[in-house]
Amino acid sequence: MPTERQSDHEIAVQTGKPETAPPPRFAVLMMNDDFTPMDFVIDVLMRFFNMNIELATQVMLRVHTEGSAVCGLYSRDVAETKVAQVNEYAQANQHPLLSRVEKA
Numbered sequence: 001m002p003t004e005r006q007s008d009h010e011i012a013v014q015t016g017k018p019e020t021a022p023p024p025r026f027a028v029l030m031m032n033d034d035f036t037p038m039d040f041v042i043d044v045l046m047r048f049f050n051m052n053i054e055l056a057t058q059v060m061l062r063v064h065t066e067g068s069a070v071c072g073l074y075s076r077d078v079a080e081t082k083v084a085q086v087n088e089y090a091q092a093n094q095h096p097l098l099s100r101v102e103k104a
Contacts, residue, residue: 025104026079028071028086032063036090036097044097045071048086073104 028049030041038060045056049071062069074082079101090097 023075025073026076027073027102027104028079028082029068029100029102030059030063030071030086031098031100032067033096033098036095038064040090040093040095041097044086044089048082048089071099076101 030044041060041063042053042056045051045059046053049056051059059069059071072079072082083099083101086097086099
């Protein structure tokens with residue numbers, strides 16, 4: 001197979017796919033407290049994390065027994081927005097329920 005001759009002014013370029021890493025994920029954690037009713041926690045999980053009643057109940061029980069539980073994994077912006085929504089909703093309903101973001 002004949003090869004092409006390159007002049008001194010040509011640059012050889014290798015084409016390929018750039019390697020990109022997926023964006024980092026952040027966990028939204030719900031924290032346990034002794035005052036927020038369990039039904040309210042279930043409502044929050046269904047409202048803000050699109051969980052069905054069974055999954056919301058399981059997560060609520062994990063929060064209650066273990067002190068915290070992951071509600072979902074998101075990009076940083078989405079996770080921070082979810083935390084703000086949950087915390088504002090809890091405060092508006094006069095509950096001390098808190099959530100926070102943690103790098104997954």
